[in-house]
Amino acid sequence: MTPIFEFKNVCYSYAIQKNANHPALQDFSVRVPGGEKIAVVGRNGSGKSTFFLHCNGLYKPQAGQVFFKNEPLAYDRQSLKKLRQQVGLIFQNPDDQLFSASVAQDISFGPLNLGLSDADARARVQTAAELCDITHLLERPTHALSGGEKARVALAGVLAMEPEVLVADEPLASLDPWVRLTMFDILQKIYDQGKTILMATHNLSVVRYWASHVIVIDAGRAVFAGAPRELLANKPLLDQTGLARVWWNIDMDYPDPANSQAKLID
Numbered sequence: 267m268t269p270i271f272e273f274k275n276v277c278y279s280y281a282i283q284k285n286a287n288h289p290a291l292q293d294f295s296v297r298v299p300g301g302e303k304i305a306v307v308g309r310n311g312s313g314k315s316t317f318f319l320h321c322n323g324l325y326k327p328q329a330g331q332v333f334f335k336n337e338p339l340a341y342d343r344q345s346l347k348k349l350r351q352q353v354g355l356i357f358q359n360p361d362d363q364l365f366s367a368s369v370a371q372d373i374s375f376g377p378l379n380l381g382l383s384d385a386d387a388r389a390r391v392q393t394a395a396e397l398c399d400i401t402h403l404l405e406r407p408t409h410a411l412s413g414g415e416k417a418r419v420a421l422a423g424v425l426a427m428e429p430e431v432l433v434a435d436e437p438l439a440s441l442d443p444w445v446r447l448t449m450f451d452i453l454q455k456i457y458d459q460g461k462t463i464l465m466a467t468h469n470l471s472v473v474r475y476w477a478s479h480v481i482v483i484d485a486g487r488a489v490f491a492g493a494p495r496e497l498l499a500n501k502p503l504l505d506q507t508g509l510a511r512v513w514w515n516i517d518m519d520y521p522d523p524a525n526s527q528a529k530l531i532d
Contacts, residue, residue: 268336270300270431270462271321273488276330278316289486290316294330296481296488298464300431303457305477305494306466309508313486314466318433321464322353351380354429358436360413360420369395369411369419370404376427387426394422398452414445421452432456434465438472450476470512474498482507 276294279287290313298304308314319325320332323339323346332339334349357363366372370391377387395401398418403411411419417437424432432453438446457463464481467473473480473494480497482490484507490497497503504510 268300269297269333270335271298272296272333272336273298273317273320274331274333276320276327276332278320278325278328291320291327292486294483294486294488296491298462298481298491299479300335300462301460302462302479303453303477304462304464304479304481305473306464306481306483307468307470307473307509308483312483314483315435316486317483318355318435318464318466321431321433322355323349324355351427352429353431353433354424354427356421356424356432356434356437358439360416363420363423364408364411364416367407368404369400369406369408372408372419373404373423373426376423380427390426390428391422394426397425397455398422399448414441414448417441417445417449418452421449425456429461431462431464434463436466436468438467438469468512470509482509 273294273296276291277289278291278294279289282288294313294317306314306317316325320327323341326341334353339345339349364372366375373391373394374387377390378384382390391404392401395404398421400415400418400422403415403419406415408416408419421434421437438449441449453463453465465472465477477494480490480492480494481488482497482503489507490500490503501510
């Protein structure tokens with residue numbers, strides 16, 4: 267099966283001070299299957315966000331290469347515009363994405379930027395708003411939204427572009443349990459449409475109960491890619507990455523709170 271993404275020996279470092287760089291991705295190689303619900307896990311600073319920012323071309327490898335549907339990414343303006351129609355990125359903080367005066371204007375920005383007519387853009391806005399259950403918010407100022415409402419509006423803005431792949435960087439981190447479950451319902455609808463979803467998470471109940479595939483990143487390298495059960499049974503890797511220490515610290519209620527290691531690894 268052809269992967270939706272393939273990273274081959276990708277390296278990327280941040281300049282932290284003069285003549286000093288911090289490596290975020292180091293010889294990073296991974297194949298990302300299409301049509302899956304993919305959890306991306308790893309400690310803070312492991313490289314998850316940098317990986318995601320390479321997926322839609324916001325970052326360009328300093329070494330190595332990224333492939334999308336078996337084609338190497340090109341970084342000219344036209345190629346990136348086409349890529350970002352197909353790969354939608356959700357940031358952890360929705361305030362980083364919301365900038366228009368009203369919800370409807372914010373969701374319509376992407377479709378209008380694609381050159382769609384006003385009528386087609388309005389249709390995209392309506393479809394995305396219905397999917398995210400925010401039609402009652404369309405005339406609301408974006409600054410007057412709650413945190414959960416902002417998260418759904420930011421997601422709707424990406425979905426209005428009708429991407430094939432949704433890349434979500436810890437979109438549930440600041441949400442209460444009720445809003446999290448609503449977001450999972452939306453993500454399931456997206457998945458049922460045949461989309462690929464990559465979601466960064468620290469919550470291992472998401473790995474156990476939601477994901478069909480999992481990627482583990484440790485110190486800038488992809489150290490595991492495969493089925494969740496294979497990861498959960500790999501004690502040496504869990505110990506190496508520190509994941510074993512957090513099995514008991516599970517607070518996500520999808521679809522049920524898992525409150526013991528015995529329940530999680532059955």
